[in-house]
Amino acid sequence: MTAITYDGTFEGWLTVVFEVYEYKFGDVEICKKDRFQANVFNKHHESYFDQQKTTRVWKGLTQKISAPALSGLYQAFLSEEKGIENVLLRYVQHVFGSKQSIERDYSNAAVLTVVQTAKKVYREKHRMEAFVRFQLTADNLYYAICQPDFNVLPLIQKHFKDRYADQRWLIYDSSRNYGIYYNLSVVENVIVSFNEQTSKGKNIEVITDEKEELYQRLWQQYFSSVNIAARRNTKLHIQHMPKRYWKFLPEKQSF
Amino acid sequence: MSERLTEKLSILADAAKYDVSCSSSGSSRRNEDKGLGNAKGEGICHAYTEDGRCVSLLKILLTNHCIFDCAYCVSRKSNDIQRAAFTVQEVVDLTINFYRRNYIEGLFLSSGIFKNADYTMERLVRIAKKLRQEHNFNGYIHLKAIPGASEELLKEAGLYADRLSVNVEMPTEQSLKLLAPDKNRKDMIAPMKYLKGAIEENREEKKLFKKAPLFAPAGQSTQMVIGATPESDLQILWMANQFYEKMKLKRVYYSGYVPISNDNRLPAIGTPVPMIRENRLYQADWLLRFYGFKVEEIVNLENPLLDTDIDPKLSWALRNLHLFPLDINKADLSLIMRIPGIGVNSAKKIVAARKFNKLSWDNLKKFGIAVNRARNFVTCQSDHFSFKDWMPSQIKERILQSGASKYKPNFSPQLKLF
Structure with missing residues (x-):
């Protein structure tokens, strides 16, 4: 068994895939560098990102599987689930080991796991497109804080860029500590340092636009007015809007 | 204002x-x-x-x-x-x-x-x-x-x-x-x-x-x-x-x-x-x-009302038991979609995956189909699976017994006192 460590990026992982073939490693265990714990029984190989190797693997894959299947690989990677790198490697080995595309070989364990994991991540992406709530600051920035289950900011930026093309916005993932910021022309990754006053979404009136509170109140009013009490169905409500998202939703705050 | x-x-x-x-x-x-x-x-x-x-x-x-x-x-x-x-x-x-x-x-x-x-x-x-x-x-x-x-x-x-x-x-x-x-x-x-x-x-x-x-x-x-x-x-x-x-x-x-x-x-x-x-x-x-x-x-003149205790696809299947069991590894997509417990997406998955391997009961479970309903209507590549000649009413009973329908309390024969 060889333990391979890498930088934790998708590109870095593609380099690892190349090196598994290059060095003819048999059994491997791929692990992010910062999560690695040495084990005396394993050999250790440290992989460094290499553009050429990465490109070759990616190109090879594009010739074997469809574009949706390729994005599925990336989405599954963004799940950050423990051991997903190894499952993805087995998937890729299955791809290169067969003549036809195996992307629908759902009775293969690696294929099914990748497809199902990608689906989970996609659902979270969709939830973020639904549950992100912008607040308008006094300097005309629409900002939102979120804590998605998976690392989905890279997947949602196109949606928000296409939709809110005429407003500056920032979506911050406070559990992964980075955000995406749109400056009216491009979206870039940013790291923000919050000061104590505003870090937990409290005291927002200090920095928000004067109309912000009004619209939050109107939205709360709307949310409670469209409810039909005679049809109450709390189970369904929570199933669709799990509690962990509530703290970022103005309609779920009492007013 | x-x-x-x-x-x-x-x-x-x-x-x-x-x-x-x-x-x-x-x-x-x-x-x-x-x-x-x-x-x-x-x-x-x-x-x-x-x-x-x-x-x-x-x-x-x-x-x-x-x-x-x-x-x-x-x-x-x-x-x-x-x-x-x-x-x-x-x-x-x-x-x-x-x-x-x-x-x-x-x-x-x-x-x-x-x-x-x-x-x-x-x-x-x-x-x-x-x-x-x-x-x-x-x-x-x-x-x-x-x-x-x-x-x-x-x-x-x-x-x-x-x-x-x-x-x-x-x-x-x-x-x-x-x-x-x-x-x-x-x-x-x-x-x-x-x-x-x-x-x-x-x-x-x-x-x-x-x-x-x-x-x-x-x-x-x-x-x-x-x-x-x-x-x-x-x-x-x-x-x-x-x-x-x-x-x-x-x-x-x-x-x-x-x-x-x-x-x-x-x-x-x-x-x-x-x-x-x-x-x-x-x-x-x-x-x-x-x-x-x-x-x-x-729905038709003989059955003008939908059953409330089971879904309409299951009702249809129970009225048409002569069409079952279907072999999951052979039946047409259009028929697989008609099996109770299998949705459009699972049906497509089944039809795509069976080109690679014959599918077993285990595979179907992992695909996420509603086993509880589907098992009464299909055959597949498995030893421990056998389709039995049940009467429609027996199948319905079995499904209602083992299922966790959200409407179960509405049809439970048990008295609810509180």
Whole structure:
């Protein structure tokens, strides 16, 4: 068994895939560098990102599987689930080991796991497109804080860029500590340092636009007015809007 | 001022909530020239009310003043309630500001009838026009087509709206006469027919000229109130089927009647909302639209009512046991979709995966199909699986015993004391 460590990026992982073939490693265990714990029984190989190797693997894959299947690989990677790198490697080995595309070989364990994991991540992406709530600051920035289950900011930026093309916005993932910021022309990754006053979404009136509170109140009013009490169905409500998202939703705050 | 606005919003959202459509899918409107918003294919539910329904659009009435006196409607003329009306600017501001904060996909604007149909329709159209032209707003707009409105106004509405809908309200003409004496069925069917023609014409035009303007890209829909009048599921689903086939509607919505009146023509206040029936109708509707079922396979003269304790696909399968078991490794996709417990996506997965390997029971479980139901209707590549010759009633019993249907408490023979 060889333990391979890498930088934790998708590109870095593609380099690892190349090196598994290059060095003819048999059994491997791929692990992010910062999560690695040495084990005396394993050999250790440290992989460094290499553009050429990465490109070759990616190109090879594009010739074997469809574009949706390729994005599925990336989405599954963004799940950050423990051991997903190894499952993805087995998937890729299955791809290169067969003549036809195996992307629908759902009775293969690696294929099914990748497809199902990608689906989970996609659902979270969709939830973020639904549950992100912008607040308008006094300097005309629409900002939102979120804590998605998976690392989905890279997947949602196109949606928000296409939709809110005429407003500056920032979506911050406070559990992964980075955000995406749109400056009216491009979206870039940013790291923000919050000061104590505003870090937990409290005291927002200090920095928000004067109309912000009004619209939050109107939205709360709307949310409670469209409810039909005679049809109450709390189970369904929570199933669709799990509690962990509530703290970022103005309609779920009492007013 | 903001207090008055909040009050209006509460009145006019409350009055609009019985219109169940909240769909924001099926459009193709893109964000042009760095404007605001788009309406892409999938649709997004931004929130869910405590009754579990999706909130996708800002769904409001322009006003709840109404000259009609329809018994089933909260806004009926004779009802003693608070009345309010938005100004055009208020609706525009609410829509834009909610949209910019990612609360909504767009606007669903309806209205009580004030003065007459055209006068009302003209105001709805004016708001949509303002959003599109002055604010470069490309989010989703659903406008109610007011029965009796002129074709010119409907045509203009179609240019700004993504979806238009005319509610038929009642499944049959007799019920409509009884409960809404001011309305007549013809006034509802006429705009529907006109829109069908205009939409088809526009789709043809689009094929020839890409730049042709959009006309109601998300099509039209309608709604029927269920359980206020004595129609059978047979009547309701045949009517829905007509709308899908003849009028090319995108959706028919079924709205379980929420008792709001002491009128003796209607179920009394406190009568439970027929939610299970409504759910079964939607399941049947899905079978019509996505599973290739014909309406007469689901309800017919021998079976005019949907079963409430089991879903309509299972009911159909139990009536047609001679078609089963199906071999999961051989049967056509169209047949696999008909197996209880297997949905469209699982069926496609099965058909794709069996090209690589014969599928076993284990595989099916991992695909996420409802094993509990499907096992009574299929054979596959497994030793520990055997299909038994059960009677329909035995199968039903077995499924109800082992399943965890959300409706189980409603049908449990066990007495519930508390």
